[in-house]
Amino acid sequence: MESFSSGFARVDTTTDSKSFVQYLNLIHSLPFFQECKKQSYQELNVCPGASILEVGCGNGVDAWVMAGLSGPEGRVVGIDVSKTMLISAKSGQYSGSASPHFVMSDAMHLPFSDGMFDGVRTDRVLQHTKNPSDAIREMTRVLRKSGTVVMFEPDWDTYGIWPGDRKVTRKIIDFWCGHIPSGWVGKSLYSACVNADLHHIEMKPIVLTITDLNIANKVFDLENTISLVTKSEIITPEESEALLSDLYDAENSHSFFSSLVFYLVTGVKH
Secondary structure: OOOOHHHHOOOOOOOOOOOHHHHHHHHHHHHHHHHHHHHHHHHHHOOOOOOEEEEOOOHHHHHHHHHHHOOOOOOOEEEEHHHHHOOOOOOHOOOOOOOOOEEEOOOOOOOOOOOOOOEEEEOOOOOOOOHHHHHHHHHOOOOOEEEEEEEEEEEEEEEEEEEHHHHHHHHHHHHHHHOOOOOOOOOOOOHHHHOOEEEEEEEEEEEEEEEOOOHHHHOOOOHHHHHHHHHOOOOOOOHHHHHHHHHHHHHHHOOOOEEEEEEEEEEEEE
């Protein structure tokens, strides 16, 4: 199985594209991400009549929620590069008085005129692009004056798991981060917003903590990543076995811990 760290950049060409939809369904079910999404809607000020663009809409959950908030007098558009994701998004069954529109597009070449939207939102998408700064400039282009961009992105360099040999876990974290096109994007967002001529930039760090190994395995693709690192001969089979043993022992003693820093970032077009 391909790692989720690299696969989201090319969902439609993977051997199991539906697993990526299932992964997003898992993420959307977790209270941490649900709360972060609510905060992003509030920062975006999604209200009746608002025109909102969702960049990298995935399975469409957020686009449908924001369509309900903007109402029939508003307009919400979700774009994604994946046909698999767009099919899932369009088939979504959500209650509400309005439905979003879905368009196939990448973040670098948005098929919209300048100043078309009141707000632009993206959620854990820029990490999967090679040039996040270019994407932010493009999102700013389609934003009206005084409109708001809201981004929610991780900094995978802050990813940590306990227990485990420090050198071994660092190799695993570096492997994961290195296989994401922009794994360090979180810390770069302030500079990218400045370069896009956004103002009133705010960066709010939010820490995800997971103390259940089963959930961490799903969210961080942990065991699969350890297997890939071992097959790549970055760590030895003995090191892999020792790490997994440590993790299982910690789970049994209720002492497993993992964490990752996300940034909720807002900027206003001048």
